[in-house]
Amino acid sequence: MGPLLIKGWSEDKTNAIVLLSSFYGTMVLCSIGMVMLFAAARNLGPKISRISIGVSAIALACVWLLSTLDRSN
Numbered sequence: 001m002g003p004l005l006i007k008g009w010s011e012d013k014t015n016a017i018v019l020l021s022s023f024y025g026t027m028v029l030c031s032i033g034m035v036m037l038f039a040a041a042r043n044l045g046p047k048i049s050r051i052s053i054g055v056s057a058i059a060l061a062c063v064w065l066l067s068t069l070d071r072s073n
Contacts, residue, residue, distance in 0.1 A: 001023065008015035041052050 005016050005019060008019050041048050
């Protein structure tokens with residue numbers, strides 16, 4: 001993000017501002033969406049909540065494993 005932001009700033013300040021605001025805007029909107037999704041899943045019952053937490057834990061473990069394997073190469 002850093003070099004791209006600097007390049008955008010050197011070309012036109014508007015490019016850098018749009019890049020930065022769209023990046024953080026996407027992060028905020030995705031976080032809001034995930035909160036709403038898990039709130040809706042919570043209303044479906046404890047079994048669905050446990051399943052979604054388990055899927056999230058497995059996904060996080062896969063990301064950790066892939067990042068660990070990538071560093072070893």
